[in-house]
């Protein structure tokens with residue numbers, strides 16, 4: 001697997017508190033990769049290190065084979081749409097495009113203009129007078145027209161209504177396919193990520209909790225329901241992610257690559273959102289990190 005981002009033992013400490021610890025992962029190139037995790041899990045910290053805005057406290061990080069933020073050529077290869085979809089309130093849409101052209105050596109003006117026109121954004125309108133969704137679309141346009149090899153987006157759709165979110169993500173997917181982009185996108189909205197991403201990385205309490213192709217994650221997680229049983233008695237290949245019990249019944253979300261043959265269990269598939277929630281609420285029986293590629 002070619003990696004757009006490769007980290008080894010990456011960590012970031014603010015004062016005495018680690019925002020990210022021992023982070024070892026490969027973000028596959030040419031894919032749309034989702035980054036999830038609860039508030040404070042370390043997502044923004046990781047993304048800021050990817051784009052070179054933060055220096056690691058420990059470990060290493062390589063982005064498109066180079067050091068993040070290391071020189072003009074490297075900066076040109078990486079686009080960043082930060083958390084508040086930053087635009088300049090006093091500049092018009094057209095002025096944003098002119099600024100983009102000036103600042104970015106690989107700027108694709110035709111792509112920028114086409115997107116603005118298709119979105120129906122008035123080039124003469126100041127960004128401060130656009131709606132949140134329109135501003136997000138403008139920020140995405142700037143990110144795409146920069147023609148990066150890697151586009152990093154930090155919760156770009158958080159403030160958008162469902163329709164605007166859908167349009168934004170549609171535009172992102174089209175751009176990824178058209179320009180052979182690698183995309184790394186953080187969001188709390190797992191259903192959105194499931195729609196646009198094919199690989200997922202989950203951070204929990206400053207650590208990588210799980211990472212893998214979404215198809216594999218969906219195939220390898222099963223919900224087992226049956227007579228009450230101690231999760232410790234499960235076969236070795238079944239790793240319990242979360243467990244709940246009543247007096248008579250146990251419900252376990254397990255990760256396994258083997259079929260479950262025990263007839264006492266009723267076996268169901270689960271959606272990505274349930275898998276993510278199970279890891280977040282898994283409690284003490286958390287298995288060791290497993291990464292599937």
Ligand SMILES: Nc1ncnc2c1ncn2[C@@H]1O[C@H](COP(=O)(O)OP(=O)(O)OP(=O)(O)O)[C@@H](O)[C@H]1O
Nearest residue numbers: 014015018019037038039040041042043044045046
């Ligand atoms: N500049 C900073 N100084 C001190 N602590 C910080 C700083 N930035 C982040 N942190 C802390 O680092 C941890 C990770 O924060 P980060 O913003 O990376 O999380 P996040 O997963 O992006 O959260 P959210 O989903 O809320 O945006 C948190 O505990 C946060 O309080």
